[in-house]
Amino acid sequence: MTDAIEHAVLQLAVLVGSLRAQSFSRKIAKALAARAPDSVRCRFIEIGQLPLYNEDLDGDDPPAPWSAFRAAIRECDAVLFVTPEYNRSIPGCLKNALDVGSRPSGKSVFKGLPAGVVSVTPYKLGAFGANHALRQTFVFLDMPVMQQPEAYIGNVAELLDDKGAVTNSDTAAFLEKFMAAMETWIRTVHPGGSSFDAFMKQRGKIAEDYVNGDATSLKAIVTHAGPATFFSPRGDHLEGAEAVAGRYERDAASFGKGGSTDLEVLQASASGDLAFWSGLQHAKARMGKNGEATEMTLRVTEVFRLEDGAFKLVHRHADPVH
Numbered sequence: 001m002t003d004a005i006e007h008a009v010l011q012l013a014v015l016v017g018s019l020r021a022q023s024f025s026r027k028i029a030k031a032l033a034a035r036a037p038d039s040v041r042c043r044f045i046e047i048g049q050l051p052l053y054n055e056d057l058d059g060d061d062p063p064a065p066w067s068a069f070r071a072a073i074r075e076c077d078a079v080l081f082v083t084p085e086y087n088r089s090i091p092g093c094l095k096n097a098l099d100v101g102s103r104p105s106g107k108s109v110f111k112g113l114p115a116g117v118v119s120v121t122p123y124k125l126g127a128f129g130a131n132h133a134l135r136q137t138f139v140f141l142d143m144p145v146m147q148q149p150e151a152y153i154g155n156v157a158e159l160l161d162d163k164g165a166v167t168n169s170d171t172a173a174f175l176e177k178f179m180a181a182m183e184t185w186i187r188t189v190h191p192g193g194s195s196f197d198a199f200m201k202q203r204g205k206i207a208e209d210y211v212n213g214d215a216t217s218l219k220a221i222v223t224h225a226g227p228a229t230f231f232s233p234r235g236d237h238l239e240g241a242e243a244v245a246g247r248y249e250r251d252a253a254s255f256g257k258g259g260s261t262d263l264e265v266l267q268a269s270a271s272g273d274l275a276f277w278s279g280l281q282h283a284k285a286r287m288g289k290n291g292e293a294t295e296m297t298l299r300v301t302e303v304f305r306l307e308d309g310a311f312k313l314v315h316r317h318a319d320p321v322h
Contacts, residue, residue, distance in 0.1 A: 010077045013072070014032075016047075031172075032082065037180055043072070043075075047093050079116075081094070081117050110141045111143075116146045127153075144189050146181065199311050213257060224242065227241070229244065231319075263277075266279035275311060280297055
């Protein structure tokens with residue numbers, strides 16, 4: 001796939017190690033996100049719904065929450081962990097998220113992603129044990145973690161008001177400094193990288209699923225709200241999110257297994273909430289279960305919009321190349 005993407009906005013996954021709705025860790029995570037630089041978008045990825053990792057379940061059809069979690073991490077440039085300390089270590093829910101994301105073996109979604117750690121406690125030690133227990137996992141996960149500034153938020157109850165806002169000016173300044181350093185760290189580890197790069201790699205896999213009759217992964221990246229358009233290779237077009245999403249699903253059903261496709265990206269860019277790519281889609285597809293494989297090349301333009309921190313397909317225009 002030709003890569004011609006330039007993108008300034010970074011996608012930062014935020015994993016909170018406490019499941020309690022009003023947890024101090026979540027309040028600090030929100031305070032960090034509010035102080036992120038304009039070029040960093042924080043995406044909270046929930047971990048409480050993940051079934052406990054069991055390799056017996058991790059076959060061709062793993063639990064849907066696992067697949068959704070892995071896909072969400074793949075769309076991000078880095079991960080910020082905000083966690084309390086349980087028994088001088090990290091909470092079980094956070095360890096389970098690490099297990100889910102790092103499996104199956106050789107397919108870890110965490111590999112190579114820059115990381116940051118903030119530990120939070122109402123006590124004095126700053127959840128030091130959790131902070132360093134988490135850092136130990138990064139050695140095996142191959143996640144380069146930011147070393148400075150270290151973030152141990154102790155006596156947190158004294159730093160927040162009853163609505164979760166930071167009341168201590170020194171703490172507020174430190175959180176802003178931490179997020180600025182986090183952006184610098186991400187760009188140092190992956191200069192020129194972007195979440196749209198990662199998304200486009202995922203887009204290729206989604207296209208492969210589609211020409212094999214499976215629209216499940218495409219459905220996850222198609223907008224279901226707001227304006228949407230589709231200009232099909234047949235010459236017709238549709239407007240409206242639900243109409244377009246339904247058309248994609250119906251068209252996928254016309255393909256049989258045994259297809260293949262490759263996206264040749266000739267131009268791509270992303271800025272703010274919008275991104276696009278244009279180029280050629282080379283495909284070999286079987287129409288129906290018993291159809292012969294047919295080769296085709298489409299001239300494609302796709303436009304994406306960020307919705308809740310994730311890119312969603314809002315426009316596709318595909319013409320046959322004769």
